[in-house]
Amino acid sequence: MAEPIITVENLSKKYRIGMRELKGRTFRETVVDTLAAPVRNLRRLRRLTRFDDRESRGADDSLPAAGSPTGDTIWALKDVSFTVQPGEVVGIIGRNGAGKSTLLKILSRITEPTSGEVRLYGRVSSLLEVGTGFHPELTGRENIYLNGTILGMRKAEIDRKFDEIVAFSEIEKFLDTPVKRYSSGMYVRLAFAVAAHLEPEILLIDEVLAVGDAEFQKKCLGKMNTLSHRGRTVLFVSHNMAAISQLCSRVIHISDGSIAQDGLPEAVIHAYLGTGMQSAGSSYHCLDKPDTSAWVQSVELKDIDGRTKDSFLMSECIVVESTIFIKSRISLSLSIQIKEQNNSPLYHFPIGDSPQSLPAATGMHRVCTRIPPPNLYPGTYIMKIALSEGIGDHFEHLHVIDTISFDITPDYSTCSRQLSRHAGVIYARAQWNVDDLP
Amino acid sequence: MIRIRKKSGFQLLNLRELLHYRDLLAFLVIRDIKVKYKQTVLGGLWAIIQPFFMMVVFTLFFGKLAQIPSDGIPYPIFNYTAMVAWTYFATAINTSGNSIVGSGSLISKVYFPRIIIPLTPVLAGLLDFAIAFLVLIAMMLYFGIHPSLMALTLPLLILLMMLTAAGVGLVLAALNAKYRDVRYTIPFLVQFWMFATPIVYPASMVPERFRLIYALNPMTGIIEGFRSALLGTIAFPWTMLAMSTVIAVVVFLCGVIYFKQVERYFADII
Numbered sequence: 226m227a228e229p230i231i232t233v234e235n236l237s238k239k240y241r242i243g244m245r246e247l248k249g250r251t252f253r254e255t256v257v258d259t260l261a262a263p264v265r266n267l268r269r270l271r272r273l274t275r276f277d278d279r280e281s282r283g284a285d286d287s288l289p290a291a292g293s294p295t296g297d298t299i300w301a302l303k304d305v306s307f308t309v310q311p312g313e314v315v316g317i318i319g320r321n322g323a324g325k326s327t328l329l330k331i332l333s334r335i336t337e338p339t340s341g342e343v344r345l346y347g348r349v350s351s352l353l354e355v356g357t358g359f360h361p362e363l364t365g366r367e368n369i370y371l372n373g374t375i376l377g378m379r380k381a382e383i384d385r386k387f388d389e390i391v392a393f394s395e396i397e398k399f400l401d402t403p404v405k406r407y408s409s410g411m412y413v414r415l416a417f418a419v420a421a422h423l424e425p426e427i428l429l430i431d432e433v434l435a436v437g438d439a440e441f442q443k444k445c446l447g448k449m450n451t452l453s454h455r456g457r458t459v460l461f462v463s464h465n466m467a468a469i470s471q472l473c474s475r476v477i478h479i480s481d482g483s484i485a486q487d488g489l490p491e492a493v494i495h496a497y498l499g500t501g502m503q504s505a506g507s508s509y510h511c512l513d514k515p516d517t518s519a520w521v522q523s524v525e526l527k528d529i530d531g532r533t534k535d536s537f538l539m540s541e542c543i544v545v546e547s548t549i550f551i552k553s554r555i556s557l558s559l560s561i562q563i564k565e566q567n568n569s570p571l572y573h574f575p576i577g578d579s580p581q582s583l584p585a586a587t588g589m590h591r592v593c594t595r596i597p598p599p600n601l602y603p604g605t606y607i608m609k610i611a612l613s614e615g616i617g618d619h620f621e622h623l624h625v626i627d628t629i630s631f632d633i634t635p636d637y638s639t640c641s642r643q644l645s646r647h648a649g650v651i652y653a654r655a656q657w658n659v660d661d662l663p
Numbered sequence: 664m665i666r667i668r669k670k671s672g673f674q675l676l677n678l679r680e681l682l683h684y685r686d687l688l689a690f691l692v693i694r695d696i697k698v699k700y701k702q703t704v705l706g707g708l709w710a711i712i713q714p715f716f717m718m719v720v721f722t723l724f725f726g727k728l729a730q731i732p733s734d735g736i737p738y739p740i741f742n743y744t745a746m747v748a749w750t751y752f753a754t755a756i757n758t759s760g761n762s763i764v765g766s767g768s769l770i771s772k773v774y775f776p777r778i779i780i781p782l783t784p785v786l787a788g789l790l791d792f793a794i795a796f797l798v799l800i801a802m803m804l805y806f807g808i809h810p811s812l813m814a815l816t817l818p819l820l821i822l823l824m825m826l827t828a829a830g831v832g833l834v835l836a837a838l839n840a841k842y843r844d845v846r847y848t849i850p851f852l853v854q855f856w857m858f859a860t861p862i863v864y865p866a867s868m869v870p871e872r873f874r875l876i877y878a879l880n881p882m883t884g885i886i887e888g889f890r891s892a893l894l895g896t897i898a899f900p901w902t903m904l905a906m907s908t909v910i911a912v913v914v915f916l917c918g919v920i921y922f923k924q925v926e927r928y929f930a931d932i933i
Contacts, residue, residue, distance in 0.1 A: 270842055274928040274932065334667060334774040337669055337927045343666070354768075357773045358768075358769050367693075367694070374687035375687060
């Protein structure tokens with residue numbers, strides 16, 4: 226076997242998380258607190274970047290598992306080791322907060338590890354965001370140069386590839402327009418065009434394909450494919466299982482800061498999606514209250530008669546019963562999504578589509594959503610529930626639950642033949658007319 | 664090979680890497696210059712308005728009312744010469760000091776030598792300095808003042824001014840990343856520092872026995888140097904400038920060392 230191009234050895238990264246402060250209750254306590262605040266703040270800020278020896282010894286047996294906070298610190302990565310051969314395209318998957326992005330940030334030298342070591346044998350470029358450093362007031366042309374140099378290119382190199390970049394981005398006409406007048410699609414196209422023309426030996430990509438329209442995403446995937454055919458090494462973080470299985474030759478599943486599985490795409494993706502299923506099932510109960518102004522306390526799937534179920538006939542309504550706790554008055558919205566196991570969305574039901582809205586009053590509320598018969602082919606599907614702040618296009622997710630799964634079973638009164646998932650996803654009947662021609 | 668591990672202790676400036684990224688520095692400077700006066704009515708005139716109107720105010724209060732001496736030349740040009748350099752210095756340390764905190768999105772998303780960020784305003788400010796300097800030349804013609812041969816030292820004086828600004832800017836930018844108090848401290852610092860520098864008054868007003876301590880402020884020698892070279896106020900202040908040079912270099916080196924020391928946790932705390 227050839228020499229590895231990336232070697233990661235016992236890599237660990239610790240972060241300090243928000244430290245709880247005690248608030249004075251009486252007037253006197255409040256005054257004393259305020260006066261003593263500078264001393265307290267100084268101590269807190271100094272601690273922010275300091276980890277004493279006892280804390281930073283990565284291999285200490287007495288330390289709890291990665292991902293679980295000890296006091297005010299959290300291990301975002303713990304004892305991660307792997308090697309990558311030149312030319313490999315490695316997908317990195319895992320839940321939000323599992324440590325995927327931290328790993329990429331360390332590999333791209335944005336932040337340094339708490340312990341452990343990485344050796345990279347080659348020029349590295351990282352793409353953690355599309356359009357880093359774009360300035361809205363500058364023109365497309367100026368931003369190509371600015372963004373290119375930020376990503377580590379030299380001016381001469383950009384000069385050489387300039388026409389190619391412009392052609393790839395399809396924005397020739399707007400090259401001398403400030404990018405603040407661009408549509409978001411044009412902006413993303415230009416940004417990706419610059420990044421696509423980097424020529425590193427190692428490319429690190431974090432979920433950048435989630436932006437842009439389908440046509441452009443296809444183009445980007447194609448570009449990444451050619452990169453890997455040219456023998457470039459790519460590390461690719463994504464939630465898009467379809468893209469991962471299509472592009473990668475190997476997948477690493479990171480869970481709670483450590484490697485859970487490392488192997489062939491199909492096996493790892495299957496196991497990853499499987500873990501979500503087993504751990505949750507068709508209901509959700511919030512155990513530790515999230516630190517947000519509102520959260521989903523519980524979710525249950527029921528039939529129209531109010532019986533809790535985890536498998537539904539394809540022609541049956543699904544009732545989603547969620548309880549929501551509102552801590553402070555903000556404008557909230559709730560949406561439900563039905564997805565395939567590989568995360569492709571199938572249905573989206575935002576509360577905004579109905580005349581109903583969530584209450585503003587604080588406290589516990591129950592929301593019942595009656596979903597019409599989904600007519601999906603038999604199989605396992607994911608129900609995603611997202612509670613967000615804000616209305617319309619401007620919102621921020623407060624609490625997302627994507628661990629609920631349910632089964633769809635065949636309804637032989639509707640269709641008596643065998644329905645295979647290879648044939649389709651959504652079941653509908655067409656009207657057929659057959660006539661004898663003279 | 665790139666080796667990534669926890670760094671500790673003294674970090675040296677990686678000059679080869681910095682050289683590779685010199686185009687980035689150039690484009691950031693161009694960006695700052697292009698963006699600075701976008702969507703303003705007066706545009707580049709702002710570079711003149713600030714030092715010029717300060718000079719008018721100082722001339723009224725310190726020149727006319729307080730009758731502060733000005734080494735035998737008209738107070739307006741005496742003060743404006745200093746204001747041109749001081750405005751550059753004050754703007755540079757202010758923007759430089761806030762630059763790291765203001766570039767959070769860049770720092771947390773891509774790797775490049777961080778030191779480029781606080782150095783950008785030090786270079787970008789030179790354009791404003793040049794514009795304000797044109798007015799100074801006009802004023803010299805108006806008052807009929809000819810520069811001496813010592814005007815040949817101007818490049819050196821400008822370099823020293825940049826070096827001091829860069830050093831102070833680096834320290835402030837690095838401190839600001841962790842202690843946001845710095846942002847509120849900079850305006851004070853600039854005010855106090857201005858009165859500790861011979862701007863509204865000549866250095867000759869300072870009693871002889873305090874001169875040595877006074878000259879520990881590197882801007883003292885630089886400002887007096889500007890006046891001597893351009894206006895011929897006093898004999899060229901070689902001693903003061905020698906001190907300024909030593910201190911500017913020390914400040915700059917300290918800035919670089921401190922910055923390198925703390926830059927590794929910028930991405931985690933911004």
